[in-house]
Amino acid sequence: MNYSVVSGDIVSSTSLNNEDRKLVEEKLKLLLENLRQKFNVYGRVLKGDYLECVVPNASQGLQVALAIKSFVKSISIDAESYKKTDNRIRQFKIHGIRLAIGYGKLSRYNPEEGIIDGEAIYFSGRAISGETTHNKERIVIKNTLFFASENENLNRNFKPLLALLDVLISKATARQCEVLYFKLMDNQEEEIAQQLGIGQSAVNQHSTSVGWNAIEEAVHYFKMVISKDSV
Template structure:
């Protein structure tokens, strides 16, 4: 079984050009970092605002999708100004409506090429179908697997996770991103340069406890279904 993630930036063309350029570059670097750290096998960014990834551990496919969502949420507040002469180094606000639509899938693959865009099979088809569905709903996160009963059992939990994640912004998103990677609050505080109470408060306001329980349930169900 393969875990595939595909997604795109929402309302990308409404973002200021310089802010959009910054966001695309930052996202590309983040995906490469996840690859180096062993979360992703392959990464491909197409058309600037679209991307596709293959995960290392299929049971973590939704966790990694949430990491990407949180990264974008944490980086759509401001972006560097293009005015080099600006001594105050002001930032350009990104569009408040900017976000990311992400579809994850678990399934077989007919053939896997060096480039994900040249690969095909069930997992790629499921991810593409899930992303197309998201474009006609209010949801921004989806998971489709090769097992219909598993999909049905996870659907409502994923909707609730998506509803929480859509409300994240700034520090909340940045803290949840770190906690999704199993980092302790002391470590998150050091990485972000804030106090541990600040990390704790951000995690509480983002309802991390609920996200953690929901993800454990989802990952346990995937493990049972695929013996992974």
């Protein structure tokens, strides 16, 4: 059985002040619980800023990754409270989190005991570890979405797709990311409007602006390809 394992590293987390760092940690706990209920995801936070999420239905890996991405980008951090010269906070606002989807088998998986071991988590972890920005004076971030597996055809096919999604989401506002997150969690626009306290027309406008139709197509494409590969 193949799994998708999504590993994530919060961008510029060490530059956040204590209050914002605690806010991010609390929000991540809420996110993981939501993902558990919706997708049966087992997730954990390590060292306060590093995520590991096992997606039992591997075809939902991209949907889960994009839900994480949009959720983190929607976290309200007041960039104005930081020094204007602090480029790291700007990078957090733009990218939020760096994510890699590792696809493959797990030799050991026991959520009750917190055990995850196998190629899927190795693939995702290696992709993230090679992209860290800790302790760098200048941050240059080109990509924040990755896919890794032993299947080179899958790796090649998904690379440009994730690069395009990366660009779309990096340009999205916090409100657009809120709407995107709820959409990725399969909420209808009327439900989203009620949860956010805005009109349904506003939800639709944010959805259109963030490129929901393209994102939805990408999620369906990923599901189709992974489902066929798993047969």
